[in-house]
Amino acid sequence: MPSLAKPIQALRARPLLVDCLIAAASAALLGLGAAPHGGAFGDPAPVGVVLLAVLVAAPLVVRRRYPIAVLLTSVVIMTVYTSLGYRATLGEPAAFIAAYTVWARYPPAKAVAPTVAWVVLFELGLVLGDVPSFVVDTTRLLAQCAGTIIVGRLGYLRADRMVERAVRAEREIRLEAEQAVAEERIRIAHELHDVVSHHISVISVQANLARYVFESSPDTARTALDTITGTTTEALDELRRLLGVLRPPRYELREYRPQPGLADLPALVARVREAGLTVKTRTTGEPRRLPPGQQLCTYRIAQEALTNVLKHAGEACAELTLEYGADELVLRVRNSASEGTPPPNPAGQGLIGMRERARMYGGQIEMGPVGSGGFAIELTLPYLPQERAR
Structure with missing residues (x-):
């Protein structure tokens, strides 16, 4: 099993390749199982009929992009094939795969209409093709249709839960990031408060000293003023550093202007x-x-x-x-x-x-x-x- 992990992962990464393989397998089953009216598996069928059977599976290549259109296209081609009197002795996988995709991608309100169209067109093909086993084919279709709807609906619910889980995880990551930013801003605010308080206190003390000794000791007053100048410069540098941290990452530098008064x-x-x-x-x-x-x-x-x-x-x-x-x-x-x-x-x-x-x-x-x-x-x-x- 571990040896299959890498190939499966590689296929999941290439959905178009997967759809091409699915279309090719379905086309092979339809082409090999093509049989004339009243015939069985292995009976020869005209080349044109075989190609028409293969054409039923061709739209599956784009089933993820256009689920409803693919279902209706495949069913219409299959209806033409059946109404001409030919049978698919190995089954009709294309229609069921397309129907599964519809139910796995859309809610029931949107998936019911194309499914009903599928059943109606299939029955029309049986009537026009004068199929001898009309009741048997209809019963088989309804049973397979019910199974397809159940499986597709389970796929839809699973995908919906995965989306919801991804949204919840993204919301939690965003909340954690916002909380981290808020905590960092609080820390910076405390640091900003400490820086400003310290430098303002120093400036206040030195300013009072300079005023007190301004006439009696000019040298001491000059030293106090020099200290105020240096402290002011340090405070401004610290403020620029802290405000630079608070600036948004993609903040565009612009010309600074004084606040209005x-x-x-x-x-x-x-x-x-x-x-x-x-x-x-x-x-x-x-x-x-x-x-x-x-x-x-x-x-x-x-x-x-x-x-x-x-x-x-x-x-x-x-x-x-x-x-x-x-x-x-x-x-x-x-x-x-x-x-x-x-x-x-x-x-x-x-x-x-x-x-x-x-x-x-x-x-x-x-x-x-x-x-x-x-x-x-x-x-x-x-x-x-x-x-x-x-």
Whole structure:
């Protein structure tokens, strides 16, 4: 048995060769078993009839690609052969192999129709050929047909289980890969936290030292500043290394640009106006220079709010207000009503993202319908302690 493993494996790797061998064997049985009406095995038959019998098996070469077409073609040729009064004394393997392929490839709903056509055409051939053993041939056909359907159905179920098993295995591999990536990202996040914390602590200590001895010991202050410079360089190198690990494998390098801030709001408003939305802007209070993170938070929320107006109320007018208070920055984006267009869903992904951004910087965001069908979003972002002192 072990000696047959390699040849069997080689044949499985060449399905077309297997089908050619099956077609050749079926053609040999049909050709050798061709007999005239009322004849028996070994009785001579015209060459044309033998060729017609061989032709019944020829479509089996492409049975995997066109199962139903192969079955119907073989049965039609066999019907012509039988209706001319000739018999296949060694059996009719081509039709059964083709029927098995249909039932092994398709569910019953799709395999029943060609099988019924096979039986009907076979019976038609028996009637036209005036076969003396009509009842015997019909009974044999139905028994063989039932066996073919059972075997083919078992093959279909087995293939279906194999596909399901392969899909499950692929899903498990993908989940394992995702889990490994998540664990690696957590490890990198911890490492990133340790690197940043260490270097920031060193920078803070040295900066306090430099400020303390700035006038009394300039050399010590200069040494502290040199240490800050070196530590900053090391921190940036470590961050680049860790972020390089997090970059996707096929990430295309592109030009890096600074993140947008409050100074970019006029450009954002201009783009929205070019898209067809009427936007009014207003700024109150004394503008402050906020940290980049807070500026980015405010910009992104304004961007999302104006985008929502474009999407959900494109014919409305919008008003964007920036209010610099004593302790907090307030951003308001309000739009008028637009007929026939519902307000955005507060549970939508964009609005959820706004809440997350606001919460990240200790802010609050309120949103909902106002006036007669309009919608408003209001962000309240408290200043950092050092900003409040200014």
